[in-house]
Amino acid sequence: MKRVAIFPGSFDPFTNGHFDIVNKGLKLFDEVVIAIGHNTNKQRYFPVEDMIAKIGEAFNDNEHIKIVAYSELTVSLARKHNAKFLLRGLRNTTDFEYENSIAQVTKYLDNDLESVFLITSPQYAAINSTIIREVHRYGGKVDDLLPYKL
Amino acid sequence: MKRVAIFPGSFDPFTNGHFDIVNKGLKLFDEVVIAIGHNTNKQRYFPVEDMIAKIGEAFNDNEHIKIVAYSELTVSLARKHNAKFLLRGLRNTTDFEYENSIAQVTKYLDNDLESVFLITSPQYAAINSTIIREVHRYGGKVDDLLPYKL
Amino acid sequence: MKRVAIFPGSFDPFTNGHFDIVNKGLKLFDEVVIAIGHNTNKQRYFPVEDMIAKIGEAFNDNEHIKIVAYSELTVSLARKHNAKFLLRGLRNTTDFEYENSIAQVTKYLDNDLESVFLITSPQYAAINSTIIREVHRYGGKVDDLLPYKL
Amino acid sequence: MKRVAIFPGSFDPFTNGHFDIVNKGLKLFDEVVIAIGHNTNKQRYFPVEDMIAKIGEAFNDNEHIKIVAYSELTVSLARKHNAKFLLRGLRNTTDFEYENSIAQVTKYLDNDLESVFLITSPQYAAINSTIIREVHRYGGKVDDLLPYKL
Amino acid sequence: MKRVAIFPGSFDPFTNGHFDIVNKGLKLFDEVVIAIGHNTNKQRYFPVEDMIAKIGEAFNDNEHIKIVAYSELTVSLARKHNAKFLLRGLRNTTDFEYENSIAQVTKYLDNDLESVFLITSPQYAAINSTIIREVHRYGGKVDDLLPYKL
């Protein structure tokens, strides 16, 4: 049976840190579904459609990668894709506590969905989407922090 | 002299984790005042009036429990109720640092008001109001996370 | 019914931080039993008997304080003293995680014994027994860190 | 190709928390090698041979589980078993920081060995081997904390 | 060559904790530039102009202190002032992780700009601008938390 994992996030934008986790995840899973959660009430900085295109470019049409947008519970999305795993990256202890909460609630909503964690490589661990948006907004260079050209 | 404790929070909604802390608190205090802080500028997901009714239901009119709404400093509310203690639940280290700050400032505002902490039972520690609102918004089941029926 | 709490520790030595927690605990409990855990295999820096005498001096024969040495499970000691509470001080997040583990295992061993936490006042939060022993060993002054004269 | 993971630890003793992680790991890997690191200089509380027998009992001769003792670098052991993954459990933020260090050094020693983390179920997260030894030493009951009879 | 440091923040308001860090920083640097980051989209509680005046008052026209407002990347501001250092205060572990991220990204944007950290004195560590605004909004006294009269 194919091992499918969902890699959920808002990816505003998708960073080198995310790229690192997905590439490591491909050793573990037969398919990784990168799932961009979007909420029509919440304004994004990088539009979902653009981000889907950029992520596709980064992975160069790798057939083990799917990229989707969704606005439902992650457990519902997982069922549609026959995914038994959630893939998540950990950068630091603040991440850990947040992820711990999400993992327990996911387990409560769907006992068959297992959360699997990989640790972000140290050179990417400081990068997060919020800081990248901030730097970009003020005209700073962010190209080396992203796995594609903006 | 009666030992009275304030249990302050926004309780949007009041969860099984909160319920657990109040029940443990009743071993320590003669009266626990559950105090729903609300700020007219800030939109709630569950209205204050509904939440007061639901919490009352959960405690089944226990005479050692009072439920109030307030929009003033917690130290002022404590004085009105002759409360010498603030009761707080700790779930994880992020909670701890936040609570540590609140406790020191409370002490500065009223040196006689002591903050008392109980640790949330592990099966409830992952639950928080933000996650419950998120699940409820997308139509997920939340009944087992709350001490009353919605 | 009298509310009795055990305040367990190795107290090698008992510091101003411990003194602060016990004094706050006296507002909450009718009796606090300061319980020096000692293990005949483990060498202490300050002998148990001396420490019992010094702590007694610090509290000036307060009748709400008992000081005992013990070498058994804390839950067994609690039963002998009809204590329904363990009093613990929290200084920082490392403390919190350790205490969280101890509290859950205590609960497993005796479901009626509740762990109650108070936060150490900021001016005492950096003091711990290990650092005091280190300073004392090299002849540094430690008098202002202890609630008694050495 | 078979996905093999090493689950290294001192397991003094192997707890319900470890049992939980291995069982979750079996969804992800075709074989899990439980590897008891032992150091001839360091005294154990539960002998390695006894622990191997007890763990075998707990898993009831599951053919996807191997149990070995080792005293070499974990990366060397992994090569012998053609393991491309290290399986690790996370209980709290202190665990996370320690594991983060180990994972980076492992990566430095063998770039093909990926560390994979699962979060311990909340009911087991407080249990650790040190506390179990402490309770056992004083004659407290530990049977409900272990996946086998002592 | 003069050692110049930027001390960036939103300072809404500037607190005794900030005052403590700048005073310690003056032992290390020949000039400290207190830089109030402001974003025209984001509403402040205390206007930037008032805060500049109040901070000036607190430092009593010390010639080693400059106070400026800015709305650009901190690395650009640093270049204008020939500052080779960013001065930052640390109060707790949550601060640390945030600062760690900022420091790494700063390094990426300008490899010559070094982040230097001082730990806030314990009596000020619980104070943060958010709590002060909250207390002030409800009419609580905040004068002892600020190095100037409001």
Add this chain to the structure above:
Amino acid sequence: MKRVAIFPGSFDPFTNGHFDIVNKGLKLFDEVVIAIGHNTNKQRYFPVEDMIAKIGEAFNDNEHIKIVAYSELTVSLARKHNAKFLLRGLRNTTDFEYENSIAQVTKYLDNDLESVFLITSPQYAAINSTIIREVHRYGGKVDDLLPYKL
């Protein structure tokens, strides 16, 4: 007046992480005294004399660096060297809490001695002396983790 900083540690061994902090510290201080604390009761893995030689080699007789061994309080050593600063590296939140305690006690012992913190570069943050000793003991390669040849 010369700005002198003590960089204290057991340095068993001195790592690339330590090397990184000292090099950054040289931008801030006119002299950095690398001070190897040793305790005659405590067995080292790498002898003090060897380590002094290796560190000297790493810094290539830089005249702004001094290397000394000491077995007294760090505050006493600082006085002898007219050092007004302690230089310390921070790698993660566990480091932070430990350093916070040390910094407060140092302040208590000598109010004029300021602790200054730099954050270890991410590629070195996982390295610590304990892990290096462990790898070396089992014959693993450690050369790329040290700023000198063993």
